[in-house]
Amino acid sequence: MNVIDLFAGAGGLSEGFRQEGFNILAHVEMDKHASFTLKTREAYYYLKDHKQLDIYENYLLKNLSRDELYCHIPRKILNKVINQEITDDSIEGIFDKIDSLLNGKSVDLIIGGPPCQAYSVAGRSRDPQRMKGDPRNYLYRQYIRFLTKYNPNYFVFENVVGLLSAQKGAIFAEIKQEMNKAGYEIDYRVLNSKDFGVIQSRKRVIIIGWKSDISFNYPSFFNKIYSDTISDLFEDLPTLNAGDSVGPGNKYISIPSNYTRQNNIRTSDWNLLTQHEARPNRELDLEIYRYCVNIWNKEKRKVKYNELPENLKTHKNTKTFLDRFNVIPYEGISHTIVAHISKDGHYYIHPDIKQNRSITIREAARIQSFPDDYYFESNRTAAFKQIGNSVPPLMARKIARKLKSEIDLETANRRIYSV
Incomplete structure (x- = not known):
């Protein structure tokens, strides 16, 4: 057709x-x-x-x-x-x-x-x-x-x-x-x-x-119950810190997971990882990320802006737009990826506190179920915007x-x- x-x-x-x-x-x-x-x-x-x-x-x-x-x-x-x-x-x-x-x-x-x-x-x-x-x-x-x-x-x-x-x-x-x-x-x-x-x-x-x-x-469309999680989606991707990237090449750390292979996200013959690139963050943002991930790991809940310690608050508005920071859980599924991710990654914090960053272009693309062989032009901001709108x-x-x-x-x- x-x-x-x-x-x-x-x-x-x-x-x-x-x-x-x-x-x-x-x-x-x-x-x-x-x-x-x-x-x-x-x-x-x-x-x-x-x-x-x-x-x-x-x-x-x-x-x-x-x-x-x-x-x-x-x-x-x-x-x-x-x-x-x-x-x-x-x-x-x-x-x-x-x-x-x-x-x-x-x-x-x-x-x-x-x-x-x-x-x-x-x-x-x-x-x-x-x-x-x-x-x-x-x-x-x-x-x-x-x-x-x-x-x-x-x-x-x-x-x-x-x-x-x-x-x-x-x-x-x-x-x-x-x-x-x-x-x-x-x-x-x-x-x-x-x-x-x-x-x-x-x-x-x-x-x-x-x-x-x-x-x-x-x-x-029958609502089948799926049990796959972010952990299944990210397990073969190398660890990064804020501002780091993995150059294109055979840089996966393991074979594809069953989920990525079965859903055409990464086939067994694709080994060229691209756009696994994390944006740099201010130290204050990284402190907030650590705090949010710690609370998630201990209490399984999101942190509202007005709940942050005083030294991590950057403005006095504690009554509106409180849902500014969000952790993507390893053991669950992601909330909606939107185009605002092109402006900052505060709403898409990586669940690994050791990596302490927002998600990469490739991780966002995977959450949207794009294949790893899909390349987003022309820069990081444009790529995030395209992924969020898809x-x-x-x-x-x-x-x-x-x-x-x-x-x-x-x-x-x-x-x-x-x-």
């Missing part, structure tokens, strides 16, 4: 669909760093298909520049990544670029979700106008223009849970109405990544739409698998009925 990926970010959603055999025709993404990540991922798949992964590995080892890597990739592959913001002014040009990529193919499925800041509860709480005048409230209309233009049989629309309550439900009501008007029936669920085997609690609204003349029902590929893959099964069943039934 041929897929267009809108508001693609670093490609977590399309990665999951690709792993299930869907053909990604195009990615549209406005952020230049994420667009380079998408191009580098396209390079990985092209070189893997042509048994030339040594070129990709040489890039990760910094023996090749990004331009030199891209020189090995056909232009038509790199052109699948369209680095543009989707606006009224740009959309026709984006259509032209996608049309040139289609080469007569039809589009079976559109996936993606507009930026979520206007819908998120946190975003609304920070804005005095509650995001009422934010144009991002209506980016879903651009998504619908792609539905109208390419007329896929199905689509998957992903967003934060706050979408349901934005403007007291008015935005979501408009979305449903306009999707129906475009010729689609829709249904939605609030799904949690932990129910798909991701070692992270991350709730998202997943809307699935289908053409009104297709007999289809929203797939049932859909976990493992969750996306299991959604894609179930969706594919239901589509195949519907198609078979339609053929039987027509006969």
Whole structure:
């Protein structure tokens, strides 16, 4: 099935669909760093298909520049990544670029979700106008223009849970109405990544739409209980202190765990560790981290800002925004990774008090279930932001698998009925 990926970010959603055999025709993404990540991922798949992964590995080892890597990739592959913001002014040009990529193919499925800041509860709480005048409230209309233009049989629309309550439900009501008007029936669920085997609690609204003349029902996703933990996810990664990094190369300390191997995070033949890089911290932050990890180890609870010793407090506000420091537990799963991790790591403290730091790029990527062979361009801040904004590929893959099964069943039934 041929897929267009809108508001693609670093490609977590399309990665999951690709792993299930869907053909990604195009990615549209406005952020230049994420667009380079998408191009580098396209390079990985092209070189893997042509048994030339040594070129990709040489890039990760910094023996090749990004331009030199891209020189090995056909232009038509790199052109699948369209680095543009989707606006009224740009959309026709984006259509032209996608049309040139289609080469007569039809589009079976559109996936993606507009930026979520206007819908998120946190975003609304920070804005005095509650995001009422934010144009991002209506980016879903651009998504619908792609539905109208390419007329896929199905689509998957992903967003934060706050979408349901934005403007007291008015935005979501408009979305449903306009999707129906475009010729689609829709249904939605609030799904949690932990129910798909991701070692992270991350709730998202997943809307699935289908053409009104297709007999289809929203797939049932059974909530399997998973027992894997952060310890299973991190066990083969070398220890680091704040500000340290491991150069790219064969630096894992053990073979892949059952969890990382079974979920395509680190396969048994991948030994090139990259982006295991911890940000530097002030000594005061490190003192706070030690205090928080100690309390977690002894009492299994998070420390509120107003509970810190006086010598560790940096300001006098002890009534609001108290949940500023959070330890990721070895014996459990992570709380939601968000884009704010690009600004500081206080909410993602490593559980090992000896390492005493926030998590690395690679650890954050693993919590999001990205494969270790996934490389995030172009710097540490950009990489953290991309990871925090992503859909976990493992969750996306299991959604894609179930969706594919239901589509195949519907198609078979339609053929039987027509006969």
